Amino acid sequence: xxxLNVIGKRAKxxxxxxxxxxxxxxxxxxxxxxxxxxxxxxxxLAANAEDVVQAEAHDLSAALIDRLTLNPARLAAIAxxxxxxxxxxxxxxxxxxxxxxxxxxxxxxxxxxxxxLGVIYEARPNVTVDVTALALxxxxxxxxxxxxxxxxxxxxxxxxxxxxxxxxNLPGDSxxxxxxxxxxQVLGLLRLxxxxxxxxxxxxxxxxxxxxxxxxxxxxxxxxxICHLYVEPDADFDRAVEIIHNAKTQRPTVCNAxxxxxxxxxxxxxFLPRVVDRxxxxxxxxxxxxxxxxxxxGHSAVEAARPEDFDTEWLSLxxxxxxxxxxxxxxxxxQAHSTGHSDGILTRDQAKADRFLNEVDSAVVYxxxxxxxxxxxxxxxxxxxxxxxQKLHARGPMALxxxxxxKWIVIGEGHTRT
Amino acid sequence: xxxLNVIGKRAKxxxxxxxxxxxxxxxxxxxxxxxxxxxxxxxxLAANAEDVVQAEAHDLSAALIDRLTLNPARLAAIAxxxxxxxxxxxxxxxxxxxxxxxxxxxxxxxxxxxxxLGVIYEARPNVTVDVTALALxxxxxxxxxxxxxxxxxxxxxxxxxxxxxxxxNLPGDSxxxxxxxxxxQVLGLLRLxxxxxxxxxxxxxxxxxxxxxxxxxxxxxxxxxICHLYVEPDADFDRAVEIIHNAKTQRPTVCNAxxxxxxxxxxxxxFLPRVVDRxxxxxxxxxxxxxxxxxxxGHSAVEAARPEDFDTEWLSLxxxxxxxxxxxxxxxxxQAHSTGHSDGILTRDQAKADRFLNEVDSAVVYxxxxxxxxxxxxxxxxxxxxxxxQKLHARGPMALxxxxxxKWIVIGEGHTRT
Numbered sequence: 001x002x003x004l005n006v007i008g009k010r011a012k013x014x015x016x017x018x019x020x021x022x023x024x025x026x027x028x029x030x031x032x033x034x035x036x037x038x039x040x041x042x043x044x045l046a047a048n049a050e051d052v053v054q055a056e057a058h059d060l061s062a063a064l065i066d067r068l069t070l071n072p073a074r075l076a077a078i079a080x081x082x083x084x085x086x087x088x089x090x091x092x093x094x095x096x097x098x099x100x101x102x103x104x105x106x107x108x109x110x111x112x113x114x115x116x117l118g119v120i121y122e123a124r125p126n127v128t129v130d131v132t133a134l135a136l137x138x139x140x141x142x143x144x145x146x147x148x149x150x151x152x153x154x155x156x157x158x159x160x161x162x163x164x165x166x167x168x169n170l171p172g173d174s175x176x177x178x179x180x181x182x183x184x185q186v187l188g189l190l191r192l193x194x195x196x197x198x199x200x201x202x203x204x205x206x207x208x209x210x211x212x213x214x215x216x217x218x219x220x221x222x223x224x225x226i227c228h229l230y231v232e233p234d235a236d237f238d239r240a241v242e243i244i245h246n247a248k249t250q251r252p253t254v255c256n257a258x259x260x261x262x263x264x265x266x267x268x269x270x271f272l273p274r275v276v277d278r279x280x281x282x283x284x285x286x287x288x289x290x291x292x293x294x295x296x297x298g299h300s301a302v303e304a305a306r307p308e309d310f311d312t313e314w315l316s317l318x319x320x321x322x323x324x325x326x327x328x329x330x331x332x333x334x335q336a337h338s339t340g341h342s343d344g345i346l347t348r349d350q351a352k353a354d355r356f357l358n359e360v361d362s363a364v365v366y367x368x369x370x371x372x373x374x375x376x377x378x379x380x381x382x383x384x385x386x387x388x389x390q391k392l393h394a395r396g397p398m399a400l401x402x403x404x405x406x407k408w409i410v411i412g413e414g415h416t417r418t
Numbered sequence: 419x420x421x422l423n424v425i426g427k428r429a430k431x432x433x434x435x436x437x438x439x440x441x442x443x444x445x446x447x448x449x450x451x452x453x454x455x456x457x458x459x460x461x462x463l464a465a466n467a468e469d470v471v472q473a474e475a476h477d478l479s480a481a482l483i484d485r486l487t488l489n490p491a492r493l494a495a496i497a498x499x500x501x502x503x504x505x506x507x508x509x510x511x512x513x514x515x516x517x518x519x520x521x522x523x524x525x526x527x528x529x530x531x532x533x534x535l536g537v538i539y540e541a542r543p544n545v546t547v548d549v550t551a552l553a554l555x556x557x558x559x560x561x562x563x564x565x566x567x568x569x570x571x572x573x574x575x576x577x578x579x580x581x582x583x584x585x586x587n588l589p590g591d592s593x594x595x596x597x598x599x600x601x602x603q604v605l606g607l608l609r610l611x612x613x614x615x616x617x618x619x620x621x622x623x624x625x626x627x628x629x630x631x632x633x634x635x636x637x638x639x640x641x642x643x644i645c646h647l648y649v650e651p652d653a654d655f656d657r658a659v660e661i662i663h664n665a666k667t668q669r670p671t672v673c674n675a676x677x678x679x680x681x682x683x684x685x686x687x688x689f690l691p692r693v694v695d696r697x698x699x700x701x702x703x704x705x706x707x708x709x710x711x712x713x714x715x716g717h718s719a720v721e722a723a724r725p726e727d728f729d730t731e732w733l734s735l736x737x738x739x740x741x742x743x744x745x746x747x748x749x750x751x752x753q754a755h756s757t758g759h760s761d762g763i764l765t766r767d768q769a770k771a772d773r774f775l776n777e778v779d780s781a782v783v784y785x786x787x788x789x790x791x792x793x794x795x796x797x798x799x800x801x802x803x804x805x806x807x808q809k810l811h812a813r814g815p816m817a818l819x820x821x822x823x824x825k826w827i828v829i830g831e832g833h834t835r836t
Contacts, residue, residue, distance in 0.1 A: 112779065218637075391533060
């Protein structure tokens with residue numbers, strides 16, 4: 001079994017070198033990693049094929065097998081993403097909040113890497129390279145603990161990453177991979193506070209809960225989205241139907257996909273049948289509470305919602321429907337059922353929109369747009385390492401700047417405190 | 419025993435009202451609290467006198483008894499601090515990072531309160547009011563769990579706080595106090611993640627460790643400072659001696675006080691005796707490693723350092739002395755022994771200063787100034803709720819802005835993702 005203290009110490013030492021590495025060197029490593037991924041395509045795809053055979057032998061779901069499968073196009077896209085991170089600005093060293101205090105002390109803050117990131121993820125080999133690229137660019141070392149379903153793929157990807165690090169003369173310990181088929185090391189990694197500065201879990205609700213309950217290191221929880229759109233009677237119904245269609249169907253398996261539509265009573269009779277007609281044509285099924293169910297009569301795609309349905313992240317073509325008294329009840333419902341990921345209002349009334357934006361306390365709050373924009377690339381960050389739904393450090397999509405901290409720099413000329 | 423779930427639910431409900439409270443109302447509450455503290459002075463001081471009697475009966479140290487004792491002047495200062503917080507700008511609602519994306523979506527971030535703060539502290543009744551003022555001003559509810567040594571004082575202060583909240587028409591549940599003489603509730607508070615968004619421990623290293631090991635909620639650890647100053651041969655020795663004198667003696671019992679002086683070998687023979695002469699006159703004792711000890715001969719204030727002395731936060735008039743080869747060894751020593759709080763270099767060489775600022779990864783890094791400036795008021799924040807030495811969320815002194823998070827606001831006109 002890997003000795004985590006040794007791993008931690010090596011990563012910490014590498015993180016000190018990365019912290020002062022210049023942008024050119026970090027970008028060179030990212031490009032060399034992209035090159036190595038393509039050069040080693042044959043070995044990587046062969047390793048991945050073995051993972052797929054094992055996954056099939058263990059009767060994993062088709063969706064899971066699809067997620068862990070690599071092919072030349074997917075590998076090229078992964079390499080391309082690493083190159084794109086090289087093009088993003090380097091957040092390290094950025095100075096802000098500069099001022100001269102009345103006593104003449106010069107004070108500012110400077111962005112610095114966080115140090116060592118611990119990343120715990122499941123069956124997605126692309127995470128191995130994505131996280132590596134964002135960690136390196138932001139000057140952080142990373143300890144990666146991937147899922148057992150992709151261990152061969154991950155080790156092959158790590159070999160390419162090591163080739164890239166060596167080519168750019170960065171320490172090999174910048175990216176360390178923990179082989180952990182029996183899942184014995186997750187707990188140890190969560191408690192390695194002497195060396196690891198931040199834990200990023202990438203996976204389902206169970207993984208996030210395990211991390212929150214067991215970590216002695218700050219954890220970025222998130223990635224679980226029970227997302228709502230609330231429709232006011234004055235909304236542009238044509239646009240509202242298209243926004244709901246997009247939020248539900250454009251990619252239903254991800255955390256920013258829509259889960260529940262709340263409709264003002266005065267709009268329900270007109271609007272709900274339009275939603276059902278439009279989305280049922282694309283194979284969406286509906287869970288409707290009694291009042292919505294009454295309006296929708298016996299539509300074959302609509303069934304009665306159980307109470308727990310409104311606390312379910314569907315990740316599939318299912319949509320909850322509920323009629324509410326108005327904005328107050330909509331906000332109350334969202335406060336009670338949202339995971340604080342992405343929630344929106346569809347209205348042309350600025351005062352209503354303002355109240356919604358003020359009172360709904362989610363990471364991303366929308367007016368007249370699809371929840372599917374909660375994504376680092378979509379919101380202009382150029383990349384994404386996670387979507388945080390907790391309140392400390394960073395909220396919503398996290399990319400390079402969110403993988404940094406800052407230090408205070410104080411310059412005096414013999415200043416003493418009186 | 420208090421039912422923490424009930425406490426949590428009440429605090430969360432109050433936090434929703436505080437989140438949208440206007441600045442005027444929050445400031446009115448702070449002023450009303452200050453008034454109530456003075457109006458109720460007699461009752462507060464009587465309650466405090468009982469705490470002092472109990473503390474004496476339990477043979478608590480004179481230093482501790484001094485910390486928990488209130489008198490008219492101290493109470494007036496506490497009330498005055500609450501008034502000063504009312505004068506600070508309100509961070510809530512501040513908008514930043516605004517941009518229009520190529521697709522026309524308008525995106526910005528808006529500062530919002532964190533929600534509910536859990537504060538665990540020891541025998542300092544002023545914390546009850548300080549934390550209340552900063553929490554209210556930043557729109558957060560607070561659950562306070564003070565030390566048993568000051569329970570009577572804290573309850574009397576909380577009564578004044580409740581009077582102030584009522585006068586400004588803010589919910590009484592904005593500030594809830596947990597009576598917990600047997601220390602049975604700390605663990606429960608650390609696990610109340612459904613309702614509490616951030617834990618702030620205010621106390622010694624043991625409390626911070628307990629919180630880190632047991633919390634299921636993000637914890638701001640900090641407040642432990644093993645602080646260093648490193649002296650280059652080109653430093654202005656007159657100023658350097660005064661900076662060291664100030665950093666060690668101006669208030670030796672606090673976390674930003676100096677613990678270790680590192681001196682370049684080329685400066686040691688000249689500089690170390692000057693430090694010892696100046697500081698020994700003010701009752702400082704020294705722990706010197708062999709090379710420093712050899713230089714300082716048989717000075718009565720100097721004794722041989724044990725290795726563990728360089729990992730000790732002295733909090734008293736003791737100073738470690740060590741001779742180093744130069745900047746590299748100084749940085750290595752600091753990386754190995756600093757708690758990441760406050761460390762500085764004394765030099766006139768810009769290149770040396772730059773290397774130190776780059777490579778020493780502490781919350782506050784100094785050039786030619788006393789470490790005693792690591793303090794929210796001293797660094798221009800107007801107040802301080804804690805000094806963070808962890809890397810997430812906030813680092814160094816934390817005040818109002820550091821008690822906020824942000825939400826993303828996305829405004830579309832029917833935008834859907836393609």
